[in-house]
Amino acid sequence: MKWRIWLLSFGITILSVLIFGVVSTQIYYKSSISDSKEFLRVYMNAFDDDISLDEEGAKAFSEKLNGARVTILDAQGNVLGDSEAAGLENHAGREEIKAAILNGEGFAVRSSSTLGKNMVYYCKNFDGFLVRIAVFTDSSWTIFVSTLPGFLQFAGIMVILCIVFAFLSTHLILSPVKGIAKAAAAGGEVNSKYTELAPIADILNERNRNIARQMDEIKAEKELVERAQNSKDEFISNVTHEMNTPLTSIRGYAELLDAGGMTERQKAVAYSTILTQSERLSSLISCIINYSKLDSDDLPAYEVDFSALAREMICALKPEADKRNITIIEHIDDNVIIMSRHERLTEIFGNLVRNAIKYNKDGGSVTITLNFRGLKVEDTGIGIAEENMGKVFSRFFTVDKSHGGKNGGFGLGLAVAKKICQKSGWKIGVTSALGVGSAFTVEF
Numbered sequence: 001m002k003w004r005i006w007l008l009s010f011g012i013t014i015l016s017v018l019i020f021g022v023v024s025t026q027i028y029y030k031s032s033i034s035d036s037k038e039f040l041r042v043y044m045n046a047f048d049d050d051i052s053l054d055e056e057g058a059k060a061f062s063e064k065l066n067g068a069r070v071t072i073l074d075a076q077g078n079v080l081g082d083s084e085a086a087g088l089e090n091h092a093g094r095e096e097i098k099a100a101i102l103n104g105e106g107f108a109v110r111s112s113s114t115l116g117k118n119m120v121y122y123c124k125n126f127d128g129f130l131v132r133i134a135v136f137t138d139s140s141w142t143i144f145v146s147t148l149p150g151f152l153q154f155a156g157i158m159v160i161l162c163i164v165f166a167f168l169s170t171h172l173i174l175s176p177v178k179g180i181a182k183a184a185a186a187g188g189e190v191n192s193k194y195t196e197l198a199p200i201a202d203i204l205n206e207r208n209r210n211i212a213r214q215m216d217e218i219k220a221e222k223e224l225v226e227r228a229q230n231s232k233d234e235f236i237s238n239v240t241h242e243m244n245t246p247l248t249s250i251r252g253y254a255e256l257l258d259a260g261g262m263t264e265r266q267k268a269v270a271y272s273t274i275l276t277q278s279e280r281l282s283s284l285i286s287c288i289i290n291y292s293k294l295d296s297d298d299l300p301a302y303e304v305d306f307s308a309l310a311r312e313m314i315c316a317l318k319p320e321a322d323k324r325n326i327t328i329i330e331h332i333d334d335n336v337i338i339m340s341r342h343e344r345l346t347e348i349f350g351n352l353v354r355n356a357i358k359y360n361k362d363g364g365s366v367t368i369t370l371n372f373r374g375l376k377v378e379d380t381g382i383g384i385a386e387e388n389m390g391k392v393f394s395r396f397f398t399v400d401k402s403h404g405g406k407n408g409g410f411g412l413g414l415a416v417a418k419k420i421c422q423k424s425g426w427k428i429g430v431t432s433a434l435g436v437g438s439a440f441t442v443e444f
């Protein structure tokens with residue numbers, strides 16, 4: 001880039017000097033010719049009647065004019081006398097003579113065939129005879145050659161100036177460009193006080209913004225992937241943990257049975273435990289499959305009569321509540337039609353109501369409110385401690401960690417309900433007071 005600017009400036013300078021040389025030579029040449037013509041006209045005024053119309057007269061007039069060539073001709077162009085040469089042929093064909101015969105005076109510039117030099121001729125018609133005066137003049141080439149040393153000096157100075165100018169201009173042009181490139185590489189906002197560079201600055205700023213946006217997107221994607229990986233790892237570890245408990249139990253009792261020597265009563269306990277734990281294991285597996293299936297559940301939604309579904313489910317769950325003397329209070333509006341799927345609403349409603357019964361006190365109550373705004377399941381149960389409120393919707397979270405405990409859940413019910421709500425664009429939440437009861441809400 002620097003070299004190109006230098007070469008270009010150098011080339012332009014040399015070309016300019018050459019053009020200047022040629023043009024100024026031409027101007028000088030034309031001006032000297034025009035000056036010569038004027039002089040010749042003035043010289044001609046010095047011609048008077050005393051001068052004889054022959055070679056003598058021509059020489060005398062030439063002397064008077066400090067040696068200018070003088071030619072005296074008759075009206076037909078025949079040379080009567082010439083100050084420089086003798087015995088010249090008829091000159092009627094010469095340009096200046098022709099013009100003088102026709103118009104009274106004539107000029108011409110050419111190389112003299114008689115003297116072999118470049119001359120300016122002026123011829124005047126004195127009614128009856130013609131007088132021609134000629135002076136030497138330089139040709140434009142001679143002028144050029146004579147001024148060449150001066151031009152070369154001028155060219156030398158110009159080249160030096162051009163080098164200085166090229167150096168300064170490359171520095172002046174390139175340093176703001178370099179500045180912009182540096183600012184762009186640093187990733188900051190690129191600004192230039194030069195309006196010519198503003199479009200480049202704008203492009204670089206736009207590009208930097210795009211890069212920053214893409215970097216943010218990549219970062220966000222990376223975080224998502226990491227989170228998904230962590231969540232997957234955590235899920236696998238939870239599943240393994242949950243499976244381990246029944247498997248250890250089954251294996252333990254199976255080994256005891258295999259070893260023999262157990263009483264009939266002990267054997268009965270072993271068989272019963274193996275059966276219960278197997279059932280728990282298969283129930284855990286179906287819960288996990290059910291939860292995992294939700295991720296790929298993209299089946300289309302359709303209108304579901306949630307009112308009818310809720311009433312059916314309450315009938316099915318009532319025996320469970322009755323066992324513990326729990327009253328179910330219904331505030332269910334008619335025709336609550338929801339865009340969803342039957343199985344999704346069954347999961348949400350079933351999990352919330354089953355929990356409200358499961359984590360209730362004997363003789364307590366469950367109040368179910370359903371309208372077009374949402375679903376609310378309130379209970380008068382054990383409630384949830386403040387610190388656990390945010391965790392109840394997490395996978396495998398249970399307050400009672402001994403999974404063989406009274407309620408024995410896997411901690412997947414609310415996670416399933418939350419996932420369905422998220423996918424449907426609904427909001428699920430909980431309010432609770434320990435020992436008083438909880439209220440789970442779903443806002444459609």
Ligand code: ADP
Pocket residue numbers: 351355356359360379381382383384392397398399400408409410411412413414415438
């Ligand atoms: P599970 O009931 O199978 O353990 P859930 O995901 O349904 O799993 O519930 C997670 C945990 O949240 C439960 O173990 C329980 O500790 C708490 N929980 C859920 N519903 C209630 C409720 N209505 N009252 C008190 N605690 C509840």
